[in-house]
Amino acid sequence: MASFTTIWVCFVFTTELALPHVEAFCRFKNNHDQINVTCRKETKFPSGIPQNAFLIDLSHCKISSLQRKDLQSFSQLRIFRIAGSQLRTIENTTFDHNQQLNVLDLSRNSNINSDTTKTFICHLARMNRNVRELYLSVMNITTSDFYDIIRCLEKTQLTVLDLSSTIKGSLKNYTFSKMKSLRVLKLGSIYPVNLRALVNLTLLNTLRLSDTKLEEIPSFYDRDTNATLLPSLTALYLDANYIARLPSKSVGLDNLEFMSMRSNRLMRFTASDISTLSTKLNTLFFNTNKGIHIEECSFSESVTRLELRDCRIAFSRNVRTIFRTATHMTGLSLTKNTFDQSDDALGTIFHPMPNLTHLSLEYCSIKHIPDTTFQGLHRLIMLTLRGNRISKLSSKHFRDLHSLESLNLAENKLTMVYEDVIKSFPPSLKAVDFAQNPFVCTCDLLWFMKLFRGGRIVFLETDTNDAYKCYNPAEMAGKKLTSFEITDADCVHMSLGVKLIIMISGIVCFVALITLVVYRFRWYIGYGYFLLRARRREAMEVSGQTQYAYDAFVAYNKNDLTWVKDELLPLLEDEAHLRLCVHDRDWLCGRDVIDNIVQSIESSRKTLLIVSNAFAASQWCQLEMTLAQHRLLAEDRNALVLVLMEPIERRNVTPRLILQMRQQTYLEWTDDPVGQKLFWKKLLRSLKKQSGSIVHSSSVDRPKPEFSEDGIEPGCVDVDVSDRTPLSQRAHV
Known part of the structure; x- marks a missing residue:
């Protein structure tokens, strides 16, 4: 043809x-x-x-x-x-x-x-x-x-x-019997297959029966004469059928040399299965037979060309001997299979095939090439490693490839091709493909650039957009390699500058990292600082040296400021004569917020939390509550009073707030006049009584509370709370 x-x-x-x-x-x-x-x-x-x-x-x-x-x-x-x-x-x-x-x-x-x-x-x-x-x-x-x-x-x-x-449909018997000159016949998509239609085609050497719904390789023996129907047949295509196994006995294809069974359902085969089919069989295309299992030494010396593309074979220690007897193999394609990197199967699997001239390992998920992988492949002409994850090349990879003419390493992870690798390329190399690799365009790439521009070797895909471009450093990102101008003299002068840039960049990165860590964990750092201060104050309290500047620190949200000014402060300061710390009034300007919070809590005998939805949603208010809780545990005394101004919406509830409300009785503000009177009595009693241990005290040690008819302990408050005239209408004491 x-x-x-x-x-x-x-x-x-x-x-x-x-x-x-x-x-x-x-x-x-x-x-x-x-x-x-x-x-x-x-x-x-x-x-x-x-x-x-x-x-x-x-x-x-x-x-x-x-x-x-x-x-x-x-x-x-x-x-x-x-x-x-x-x-x-x-x-x-x-x-x-x-x-x-x-x-x-x-x-x-x-x-x-x-x-x-x-x-x-x-x-x-x-x-x-x-x-x-x-x-x-x-x-x-x-x-x-x-x-x-x-x-x-x-x-x-x-x-x-x-x-x-x-x-x-099927063909009639003797359909082509008078076309005795036929040498190639393609009959795809006919079923059922009737081989009697091929009687007398004694010169036919190529037959295609693709997509014919065959479930097994049919017998080519003439049932009348018991002789083969196609004595000259050397090539048979059975692609896209349902064949699951090779025949266990002869089917009349004694002269067959080429067989294609792509996209079938082959599960397994052995060297004996192939020899049973034909002892002259030398070329096999078994592509896209998903999940095929290949026995050890499955290919005999007669097989010279083999394709196992996209068969989902995991080449590992268990299957690396399948080519042990394929000593005459010249062409091998294992594209779209995988190699187990953990047991080094790639390092020895090709050693039994010293006659290989063409080897394709595209898209095989290869990350590392062992130095011994291509050892002894002196006759290899074309090597394809496209679409893998190779990030580094070694001069030892190519030392035995004396006949190599074409090398394809496109679509890998190569950032650099060093001088020793370039020098290890054999003189026979004529074409290479390094397209779509993430090159780092620095002086280390100089030798590769000399090869790229030298003209001795043809670089494939150089005209394709973005085929060869720089990915790093940032100022070169996206530029084509053809626009990367660099010489030996540039690299000599750049070496010291590059080192200086790297050193400065390292210092800047370190400082930036420390800054990021401090910013990211600033709350925890504040906690640590507060813990140290709390331990120190605890020791002072044990020795009786503690002096408080305020009776209570009032923590509230700015939305509740009116209530604090008009309701809380007049009663507690003007009438009960308590000393309160209020951030809008008592904090020093220009000081760090966290320092003000910590100072206010430590300078106050107790902390009063005015909790509302605005308080629960505020990050700063949450921090104040957290620090107060930490003091509660660190100093082992009841120094926290919680006032609930309104029902808290579910979206504002935090785990810390739930925990505090479950572990401690809290006061609830109400609009009812009688309830407000009880509220103020309870609040004054909570702020005036001494702080006792919350850890070491027990139910036996605590005094039994006494209750009056209104539920409040009698005699604990001596302040008249019946007068609720707003602060603006009162005369200061």
Whole structure:
């Protein structure tokens, strides 16, 4: 089968071609005096194509019709492709003047009427005797028209016929028996498979039975003669089926050399299973068989090429011997599997295969390459490690790769490629790919930049946007490597400056870290400071040296200031003659808030908390309560009085407030006059009585409380609280 590769290069024709006009979406290539034309996006047959064109490719255009006048001037045309171009009509005599035509591809033009296709193919079979390859995949052909087409093609010398996804249902016996010249036959998406349709195809060497719902590899023995139906078959494609295992006995494929079983359900196989299938089998494509289990030494010496892409194999110590007997392996693809980094399986798994020339390990989650990984691979030509997590290269990685020509390390985590690594590259290396790596553009990258600009090695993807760019330092982030200008002289002068910058940066970072820690834990630092002060005051109290400046420190929110000024202060200060510390009046200006809080609590015999919703929602008020609670525990005395001004909403309730209210009886303010009288009596008694221990006292030691009819201990308050005239209307004492 002739193979032609379309290369998208704009060819500049000489004056000998004398082209008056060339279509905008066409590309031309002169390949040894053979003009190859490739067009895309055309809506009609393009003009301006040289009459001596050898190949015309109009695939994926939007040409709805082909006529005789379109192609009658191309007498040297050998290959014509118009696959997937939305063809609707095609004139029977379209190729009558193209008697040199060898290859015709009409695939994926399902809009053509079945009868039109049949009439055209039968006319082509009569008029163009040189057609050898015909591609009719994914066409709209009825069953009756299909068999009429086959009868017409029996008169030709076709060697390649593609009918994938074109025919429905199973084939009749002897369908292709008269097409004895066939060498390649593609029959995808037919089921059930009837191998009797292939009788007499003694020259057939390639067969595709992809997507045919096969659950096992069928037998190719003729049940009448017990001989193999396809004695020349060397390549078999069974992709996208449901096959779960290889056959345990011969199926008549003794000459098979190539097998593709991609996207099946293979669970496991051994070397004996492969040899049973064919002793000549040397190429295996087992890609996308999820969860496949491979036994030890599963591949014999006969296997030279193997693909196990995307099989979810975890290569570890337990499976690193699967290639022990594959000593003649030359091509191996393990892309999209994983390597266990913990047991160093990657370091030895390839050692039994010294003949490897192509190795693909793309997207295998490799973080570290052991120094022994490629040991002994002297013949390796192409190595692909794209899409891993490799962050460091060693000169030992490449010391045995004497024949390496292509190296792909794109999409890894490489920030630097050092001088010793560059020098370890073999002289044979011609192309490398380091695209999409997070390079740090400093003097350490100098040797890599020399290689990048040197020209001895081709860097792939250099024209792709952001393929090679700096990620660090910050001033270089996002810039392309081509704009990173640095020389040896720059690096000599920069070395001292870089060290100085690093040192200063370290000091700045340390100071910033300390500042951040102090800011983040400022409340806890305040706690510690308060604890030390509390311990000191506790010792002074034991020795009788404690002197308080205030009877109580009043902690309240600014929203409750009116109540404090008009209700609380007049009674406690003017009438009960208590000394109160109120932050709006008694705090020193310019002093730190925390210092003022701590000083006020320590200078007061007790702390009075005026709790409201505003108080509970305030961070500073919460801090005052926390410090007061800490003093309560640290000094082991009841120095905290809590007044509840109103019901606290659930969203404002904190764990500390709940704990305090559960552990200590608190006073509740009320609008009822009788209740207010009781409230003031209780509050005065709480502020005037001595502070006793809350830890060491017991129910036995405490005096039994006495109650009057109104529930208040009699005689504990000698202040008249019946007069509730506001502070503004009273004369100060």
